[in-house]
Amino acid sequence: MRDIAIIGTPVDLGAGRRGVDLGPGAIRYAGLKERLEELGYRVRDKGNVAVPLAEQLELPAAGEKLRYLDAITEINIQLAREVQAAVADGAFPLILGGDHSLSIGSISGVARGRRIGVIWVDAHGDFNTPETTPSGNIHGMSVAALTGRGNPRLASLLGGGPVLRDSDVVMVGIRDLDPAERAALRQSGIQVFTMHDIDRRGLASVMEEALMRVSMGTAGVHVSLDMDALDPAAAPGVGTPVLGGISYREAHLAMEMIAQSGKLLSMDLVEVNPILDAHNVTAELAVEFALSALGKRIF
Template sequence: MDLGADRRGVDIGPSAIRYAGLSDHLKRLGHTIHDIGNLPVPQPESRPIGNLRLKYLDSIIQSSSELADEVYQALQENEFPLILGGDHSIALGSISGVAKAHPNVGIIWVDAHTDFNTEETTPSGNIHGMILAALAGLGDPQLVNLGGWSPKINKQQIVIIGARDIDPGEQALLREHHIHVFTMSAIDQHGIPSLMKQAIEIAGIDGAPIHLSLDLDSLDPRDAPGVGTPVRGGLSYREAHLAMELVAASQRMISMDVVEVNSILDRENATAQLAVELTLSALGKTIL
């Protein structure tokens, strides 16, 4: 999916991640893999943009509904859904499917951005910047009510890690709704171990399961050059790995997104390879 962003290229991110050997590496960890392939998503050239403050809304809703059904079915079959993107608008479908199966799910959103815009606050009209707000019940009714209910997640079980590029309207909404945001400044001051432990406790309160949504632009562009919206000063290679390792150690994660690998902007598939490495850490790989 690259309907939710302005820059083309993230639609081939899943292929790049597969090419970097994700399935083989996961099998070596002892996991059984069932790769259902890519869900069909229309290309932007074949669809009208529509409302410039909600670009490609109808197509995103359609694809998100299909993804939600697939994720829900996987969970019903006691499988772990690992969803590869694509831009971060895919999380509307993935988390809707998870929340249908587990209404108390908490969210750890690792991202340079908070994706908490609405039609009223967005400076771009790009829906990948609205998804977390929509899942929390804020924004356009079609986004908010995907699947027929809202909100999908409890605002107090949302934790955003690594934020460093937040639009003014988002800032106001985040404060108004008391969303837990651990910015890069907080990480610099307190360190990843302390903040990730807090994040796991907040998202997983009272034993709730956790969905991890990993946007590769959470990392510093020196480590992850192939993303559509790079922002300097992100997580280091080791900080990102440690964050994933701590989530794995909690044994609370039941599903995961890996998004925003833009192969057109990448160098020698380095960002896709990093996406594989971080996924492995989140799913149990350790140094020793």
Template sequence: MQHLKIGVIGVPMDLGQNRRGVDMGPSAIRYAGLLSRLEALGHEVKDFGDITIERRTEEEVSPGLKNLSQVIKANDLLRMKVEAIEEEGYYPLVLGGDHSIAIGTLAGVTKDRKNLGVIWYDAHGDLNTSETSPSGNIHGMPLAVSLGLGDESLTSIGGFAPKIKPEHIVIIGARSLDEGEKELIKEKGIKIFTMHEIDRIGMTRVMEEAIEYVKTNTDGVHLSLDLDGLDPNDAPGVGTPVLGGISYRESHLAMEMLAEAGILTSTEFVEVNPILDERNKTAEVAVALMGSLFGEKLL
């Protein structure tokens, strides 16, 4: 793998969901040795620090959208930071934080890309809107928002919408979808590999097909990896764990195949929750997977 200039940015935010703790995710990932691990692989790594997030006060509830104004502000700050990182020639590596931060990441990396491919590695579809969400938590909406669906104050971050197209998305590892999300996946023809497909055809074939799909007619590929995509036995420190997930080894294989393909232009790892974790196990898993993603090999 070629040596990269990697720009790390943390987003210590838990405003997109109810369970507290994911705001400490970026610190936990850094503590698990991320920067030194990437540098040991020969990459030039610059830590751009953390986005400043407003402290949670009394929960703000707009119709079907919790903490809306704070989530908008944080994601707009992230968008600008991601744009600046890319302008300096760095590969953006964003550390969450809850998954609502993907709104800002995708707004930033699509400023100069019209056909971004997206790999959404997650137990959930994150395709809800305020009309379909059972909870009103915005961390269940970032993929829909990036498709231009939902509240205009979210979809218009960065001054344009949509950010991505349904034919350029692949969801991997889904096993918990709301009814509105299922309908949207069918309506938009979004490519999805649920745990059924992973079990049935294996992770190697899933990744081969996913890589071929997202690199076709695209001008870059973004990986958005939610640690709850993994099985809770391997990644217990997440906000919304779902049994029966992707294994630790399958995830390493997926990252290794992405490294070999050389198609990624940006990445984010989200939803590490140290409060719910076991001695920082999930952050260590995240760092190990990033090692594989950025070229680490046994031999």
């Protein structure tokens, strides 16, 4: 029996719309702990990383490239230390968001002292830097920062340089990229599977290749699941919905294949926005997908 450490990170400072700070509570309310225990896990809810309200902070100055940089850096350092401690205790870190800027901290903590692979399931590439961002929202810069690009405070959060190698990152479900971000991704060593690839090849083929790539030479795999990877018809409670996403069953299949690989080290569930949701359905889906990634099977 394995321990799972739930760590909430109710941050919305990296996003353009408010509300994802309520995501960890919504996911908990959907029965995450109890349903994981039904699978046979020992579950410890570590509570939430301390996150200031936007109202407590000074508004970003006009023309400032990175909104709330100081606060987001501190939140991610705290989260990285919490995750690192959970790993040291032999637990599986399950991080609840919150916006996708939190992955800078979660993945930094998981990867401390070892090489890991990352499967980034998202509608967006999150590969902007201060030079390319049209919005200044740090949740759109997480993969860039983790691979050593952009602001040095984010790109080397705990010191020691880039957290991830380009070759150890695979993106799945991408369908909305900014122009300069698209160009930067093409020049990187990151494998990007767009919705076009999923439509042509099928999700199973894409996931087989993704898992093979991120498993080569790594200690295991972190999955960062942004709920806007799903089609908004299935998951309406997200801040940046994009039509044409993966289906309910495709998302389950991806998580089931990750579970069957035996490589999963840790997981983020991010960008659940209950304010924009209908009857908490998006948070309930997040719980279902976590269960599939952690071994729940149909038969």
